Amino acid sequence: MTKSTLTKTLFKIVSLLLVVASCIENPKPVLNLATANTIEIDGDDSKDSVILKAAHVIPSKNQLNALKDEFIAFVHFGPNTFTKLEWGNGMENPSVFNLENLDTDQWCSAMKDAGMKKVIITAKHHDGFVLWQSRYTEHGVMSSPFKEGKGDVLKELSVSCKKYGIKLGVYLSPADLYQIEHKDGLYGNLSEYTTRTIPRPVQGRPFENKTTFEFEVDDYNEYFLNQLFELLTEYGPIDEVWFDGAHPKRKGGQQYKYRDWKKLITALAPNAVVFGKEGTRWCGNEAGATRDTEWNVIPYTEDPRTMNLFADITGEDVAGVDKLMEGKYLHYQPAETNTSIREGWFYRNDDEQKVRNTDDVFDIYERSVGGNSIFLLNIPPNREGRFSDEDVNVLKETGIRIKETYGIDLLENADGPVELLDEDEDTFLALDNDKLMLEFTLPKGVKINRFAIQEDIKRHGERVSYHALDAWVDGMWKELVVSTNIGYKRILRFPEVTTNKLRLRILDFRAIPVLQKVTAHYYKSRPPILDMHRSELGMVDIAPKMSDFKWKPHGENASGNLTKGMKIVYTTNGEAPNESSTVFSKPFAFANGTVKAAAIMNGELGSVTELSFGMLKDNWKVLNTGSSKNDHNAEKLFDEDIETYWQSNESGVNNHFVALDLGEETEITAFKYTPPTTISTGMIEKGIMYISKDGIKWQEKETFEFGNLINDPTPRFFEFKNSYSTRYVKFKVVEIAGSNSSAAIAELDFYK
Numbered sequence: 001m002t003k004s005t006l007t008k009t010l011f012k013i014v015s016l017l018l019v020v021a022s023c024i025e026n027p028k029p030v031l032n033l034a035t036a037n038t039i040e041i042d043g044d045d046s047k048d049s050v051i052l053k054a055a056h057v058i059p060s061k062n063q064l065n066a067l068k069d070e071f072i073a074f075v076h077f078g079p080n081t082f083t084k085l086e087w088g089n090g091m092e093n094p095s096v097f098n099l100e101n102l103d104t105d106q107w108c109s110a111m112k113d114a115g116m117k118k119v120i121i122t123a124k125h126h127d128g129f130v131l132w133q134s135r136y137t138e139h140g141v142m143s144s145p146f147k148e149g150k151g152d153v154l155k156e157l158s159v160s161c162k163k164y165g166i167k168l169g170v171y172l173s174p175a176d177l178y179q180i181e182h183k184d185g186l187y188g189n190l191s192e193y194t195t196r197t198i199p200r201p202v203q204g205r206p207f208e209n210k211t212t213f214e215f216e217v218d219d220y221n222e223y224f225l226n227q228l229f230e231l232l233t234e235y236g237p238i239d240e241v242w243f244d245g246a247h248p249k250r251k252g253g254q255q256y257k258y259r260d261w262k263k264l265i266t267a268l269a270p271n272a273v274v275f276g277k278e279g280t281r282w283c284g285n286e287a288g289a290t291r292d293t294e295w296n297v298i299p300y301t302e303d304p305r306t307m308n309l310f311a312d313i314t315g316e317d318v319a320g321v322d323k324l325m326e327g328k329y330l331h332y333q334p335a336e337t338n339t340s341i342r343e344g345w346f347y348r349n350d351d352e353q354k355v356r357n358t359d360d361v362f363d364i365y366e367r368s369v370g371g372n373s374i375f376l377l378n379i380p381p382n383r384e385g386r387f388s389d390e391d392v393n394v395l396k397e398t399g400i401r402i403k404e405t406y407g408i409d410l411l412e413n414a415d416g417p418v419e420l421l422d423e424d425e426d427t428f429l430a431l432d433n434d435k436l437m438l439e440f441t442l443p444k445g446v447k448i449n450r451f452a453i454q455e456d457i458k459r460h461g462e463r464v465s466y467h468a469l470d471a472w473v474d475g476m477w478k479e480l481v482v483s484t485n486i487g488y489k490r491i492l493r494f495p496e497v498t499t500n501k502l503r504l505r506i507l508d509f510r511a512i513p514v515l516q517k518v519t520a521h522y523y524k525s526r527p528p529i530l531d532m533h534r535s536e537l538g539m540v541d542i543a544p545k546m547s548d549f550k551w552k553p554h555g556e557n558a559s560g561n562l563t564k565g566m567k568i569v570y571t572t573n574g575e576a577p578n579e580s581s582t583v584f585s586k587p588f589a590f591a592n593g594t595v596k597a598a599a600i601m602n603g604e605l606g607s608v609t610e611l612s613f614g615m616l617k618d619n620w621k622v623l624n625t626g627s628s629k630n631d632h633n634a635e636k637l638f639d640e641d642i643e644t645y646w647q648s649n650e651s652g653v654n655n656h657f658v659a660l661d662l663g664e665e666t667e668i669t670a671f672k673y674t675p676p677t678t679i680s681t682g683m684i685e686k687g688i689m690y691i692s693k694d695g696i697k698w699q700e701k702e703t704f705e706f707g708n709l710i711n712d713p714t715p716r717f718f719e720f721k722n723s724y725s726t727r728y729v730k731f732k733v734v735e736i737a738g739s740n741s742s743a744a745i746a747e748l749d750f751y752k
Contacts, residue, residue, distance in 0.1 A: 035461060037063075038305055038331045050324050055463045055511035057297045059332045062273040064458055066240065066280055067334050067488040069167065070369045071402075072118040073111045074338065074378035077153065079129050080346040081383055087248055088127030090177025094143035097129065102146075102385035104157045108164035110379070110387050114395035115402045119161065120169035120242050120376070123154055123231060128178025132235065135202040136226045139178045158235045169240030169272070170231045172224075174256050175247045179220060188252025191219035198222065198264065199229040209233040211267065215260045224256075225264060232268035241265055243276035245312055258308045278304040281333045283373060284314035287552035288339035288360075290367040293484040295319035296334045297462055299327025332461075334488070337368035340378035341391055343551035347380040352680075355390045358397040359528075360547050363558035365402065370452065370491025372462075401523070410448055410520040411502075416440035420518045428456035430514045436506040440518070445500045449564070450521035451480075451492040453504065456514040462487045466508035469494070472501035482507075486515075495565025496525070496602060527566065527599040527606025528559035536640050538616045539587040542568050542597050545609075563601055570597035576608055591616045592752045612717070614672060614749030619663025623695050623728060627655040629742060634658050637745040645676040648733070650741040656733035658745070661695065665727040667752055673706065674715040674747035682744025683709035686735035691726035698730055709737045715747075 033056045041050055059067065079092045111119055124130045130140030132154040141151050154170070161168045179187035198213040200222065207229075215225065232238050243258075258277060265272055273279040281298070283290070298319050300307070317323060324330065341361065343354050361377065368375040379395065382388050387395075411421055417438060419429040431438075451469050455462060468482040469492055481494040502520065506513050528544035535541070544559035544566075569581035572590060577598045584597065592615050599606040622634040625648075632647035637658065648656045675683040686705045690698040701724060706716045729750070733743040 035459065038303065038329055040303075041299075041328050041330060047321065047325060050330075051321060051510045054297045054324055054330050055461050055509075057330050057332045058459065058461045059296070059334065059457055060279075062271060063279060063332060063334055065271070066273040066374060067457075069117040069374065070489075071114065071116050071365060071375045071377070072120065072167075072169075073107075073114075073116045074171075074340075074376050075107065075119055075121040075157075076125070076340075076345040076378055076380045078122060078125050078131065078346070079127055080125065081381065084346075084348045086344055086346060088125070088129070088177065090127050090179075090181045092127060092129065094129065094139060094141075095145060097141065097144040097146060099144070099146040099151070099383070099385055102151070102153060102156055104153075104160040105163065106386050106392075107157070107379075107381065108160040108166050110392045110395045111166055112164050114399040116166070116377075118167035118169055118239055119157070120171050120240055121154065121157055122171045122173075124172050124176070124227070126173050126175045126177055126244075126246065126248050128173075128176040130227070132230065134227055134230055135205045136200075136223055136230075137178075139182075154231070154235050167239040168235070168237070169242060170235070170238055171242040171244065172228060172231065173244050174224070175244070175249070176220075177248060179223070180249055180251045186219040186223050188250065188254035189219055190252050193218050196222045198225045200226055207233060209268075213260075213264060213267070215257065215263075217257050217260060220254055221257045221260065225260065228261060228264055229268065232265065232272075236269060238269040238272050241269065241272050241274050243274065245276055245282070245310075256308070259306070275336060277310050278307065278331065278333060280336050280374065281310075282312055283335045283337045283368075284312065284318075285552070285554070286339055287554040288337060288364040288368075289554035289556070290337055290364075290371045290373065291316060291318075292371075293317075293320070294335055294372045294487070295462060295485055296332055296372060296487055297324075298331050298333045299324050300329040300331055301327060303329050304331045304333070335373040336376045337364065337373045338376040338378070339364065339552070339554075340380070341394060342378075342380055343549065345378055345380065347382045347388070350382075350388055350390065354549050354551070355388075355394060356549050357547055357558075358394050358401065359562055360549060360558040361394055361398045362401050363556060363561045364554075365398065366491050366493065367556070367561075370489055370493075372485065372487035372489060405450060405521050405523045406452070406519075408521065410446050410522065411440055411442070411518065414440045414442045414520075416518075420515055425458075425516070428459065428514050428516045430460075430512055431506060433512065436513070438504045438515075438518075440502045440504075440520075442500045445498045446520075447496055447498050447522050448502075448520050449494055449496040449525070450523050451494075451502070451504075452517075452519045452521065453486050453490045453492070453515065454488060454517040455486045456516040457488055458516075460514035461511075463509050463511045464506055464513050465510060466506075468505045468507060470503040470505065471497045471499040472503075473497060473499055477503060493523075493561070493564060496522075523562070525563050525566070525601050527601040527604055528563050529607060530568065530597050530599055530609040532595060532597060532609060532611045534590070534613055534640055535587070536618055538589050538591055538618065540590045540595060540613070541587040542570060542584045542595075542609075544599070563599065566599050566601045568597060568599050570595055572596075578605065612672070612749075612751070614751045615662075615666065615668075621661040621663070623659040623661045623730075625658045632744070634660075637748045640747070642674055642677055642746045645678070645682075645744045645746040647676075647679075647682055647744040648742050656736070656743040657730060659695070659728065659730040660748075662727050662729065662750070665693075665725055666750075667723050667725050668720070668729075668750045669723045670717060670719040670751040672715050672717050672747075672749040672751070673745065674749075675709055675713045676744045676746040677713065679744065680710070680713070681738065681740045682742050683713060683737040683740075684733050684735075684743055684745070685709060685737045686733075688732045688734060690730040690732065691724050692728040692730070693726065695728040703734075
């Protein structure tokens with residue numbers, strides 16, 4: 001064994017002994033190992049020593065400030081706003097950016113109302129179009145009609161940010177399709193790497209900041225550094241630089257000199273955290289989905305302090321113990337949970353582009369900020385240079401909920417560890433290994449359904465891996481919720497309880513837990529709107545209605561998450577439900593009738609949801625059909641799923657019919673037509689219904705007509721003049737809304 005190896009081994013042994021000793025001796029909050037933003041794993045480190053090292057990795061000042069920002073804004077704005085595309089191609093004429101008005105004050109006011117602390121704008125997206133008056137390109141606002149080429153979106157936003165107390169960040173895309181596609185473009189032009197001065201002087205456009213840098217770079221890296229210099233010196237202070245890892249196209253083996261970019265950022269924007277590199281990381285999706293356990297101590301096989309390329313970190317487990325053992329370095333790197341308030345990153349329209357509701361945004365806020373990450377929400381301005389009214393209303397309502405819930409700490413007058421109840425960020429509490437339960441006693445009972453915990457990550461890193469919260473109810477402790485890690489912040493959500501005592505139990509940890517703050521809160525839950533669905537086997541399920549926001553679904557039921565402890569009641573006899581009605585606990589069998597349901601939350605009865613169900617369809621079959629388009633076969637019209645649909649081909653007048661075998665002869669008195677919800681065409685305005693005893697000879701029985709389907713594509717109920725006993729039914733389409741040439745049915749129901 002070499003002297004160096006012996007020293008390392010002794011160091012580890014002593015460190016572990018110190019941990020054991022600290023557990024026994026009721027320690028003061030002192031560190032057992034030196035903390036650092038990055039800690040190297042030695043080849044002979046045991047699992048225990050790796051875990052111990054992970055517990056001593058702490059955020060940098062900029063990373064900690066980024067976590068404290070909690071809820072921040074993204075603004076995607078540019079030519080795509082006007083072309084209605086998500087990604088441009090770089091060859092757009094700058095004249096498409098035909099902006100007549102710009103109201104960045106309105107942007108910042110809406111962000112302030114939401115409780116956001118920072119905004120990041122796409123100063124240059126993948127198309128290469130720049131939103132500021134750059135010296136180094138003509139592909140931007142300087143060549144657009146906006147203020148006759150004199151406009152500067154970034155400058156106006158910078159002024160508004162200062163006015164409203166919002167931090168400013170810039171998104172500068174490394175990918176640049178204009179520089180790729182343009183004949184004189186610099187991206188991948190195979191230029192030599194030579195020593196170049198940044199910024200490159202431009203006649204008539206001197207910089208007030210006289211700092212210069214020397215870098216060995218090619219043409220595109222020089223171009224990128226020059227523009228980065230402009231952003232950091234003329235629009236700041238800049239608190240975040242956002243580097244997107246997406247690349248629509250590459251050329252010429254172009255490489256990025258990120259370490260040089262970083263030197264520039266460190267010198268000119270010392271408070272800026274860098275996204276997409278070692279500063280902060282992508283959460284792994286664009287849907288607003290969050291991990292149940294989000295550790296920010298990330299294993300790397302290379303030293304992140306010297307790395308040039310950073311791959312996206314995805315998957316459910318990115319920093320568990322097994323993952324840590326695969327690394328050679330442990331590095332602190334918070335996640336940004338990024339998604340858009342609209343269906344898409346750029347604004348398209350107010351008619352078809354859906355907007356997340358307040359429940360969804362508030363739920364993502366609690367899951368992300370309360371799950372040890374940063375919530376980055378995109379709000380794309382419209383073609384009038386403003387946030388649309390619906391977006392603004394959602395932001396305002398979200399801000400009200402955040403303030404009403406988290407602006408009041410119900411532990412303000414509680415008895416408990418003073419270090420955790422004060423407002424001093426420099427106080428903390430190190431727990432004893434044999435005393436891992438903390439009690440908080442209030443002067444009187446209070447209603448509570450939220451509890452927030454913060455570790456002292458600034459000095460001691462992330463340590464707690466499993467914990468639980470109890471409440472004193474009816475003379476005994478009742479477990480409210482269990483959860484995993486804590487980190488910067490963990491928000492625990494649970495059904496409402498009234499109590500005057502709470503108990504936090506630390507159940508597992510990587511090193512002696514050191515907590516910084518705990519708070520208790522009450523979220524005033526609203527009874528959710530309900531949704532009902534019947535399976536093909538006739539089982540009716542009732543649940544809080546999912547948002548109809550379909551872009552990149554995160555799989556969460558926001559209304560359900562926000563209404564833990566609610567009760568659903570229902571009736572099947574036509575009467576309105578009340579507190580005495582049947583309580584829904586599991587799906588139930590039901591056919592041919594109406595179910596009415598409502599949620600009860602904290603004694604408040606919500607609005608009634610009513611849905612009529614026809615006869616069961618489990619024995620239905622398609623007898624024949626005029627045509628079926630692609631995968632939209634006729635079986636889709638009786639699969640009890642309104643997301644699927646039957647659709648006929650466009651050509652041929654006899655193509656638009658469908659004949660069904662109901663399985664047995666039955667009495668029918670009415671039918672319900674549900675138009676498709678996933679397409680806006682094919683809605684049936686007029687048609688004829690036939691019946692048959694044998695499926696061969698048909699009798700015309702009813703003609704039907706539905707109006708205003710395009711503006712109101714909701715289910716339509718048609719009651720027959722007489723009841724009919726039949727096994728076979730045929731629908732023939734006579735007229736399709738909007739003069740379309742293809743008919744569609746999402747669901748067809750018959751009633752006895």
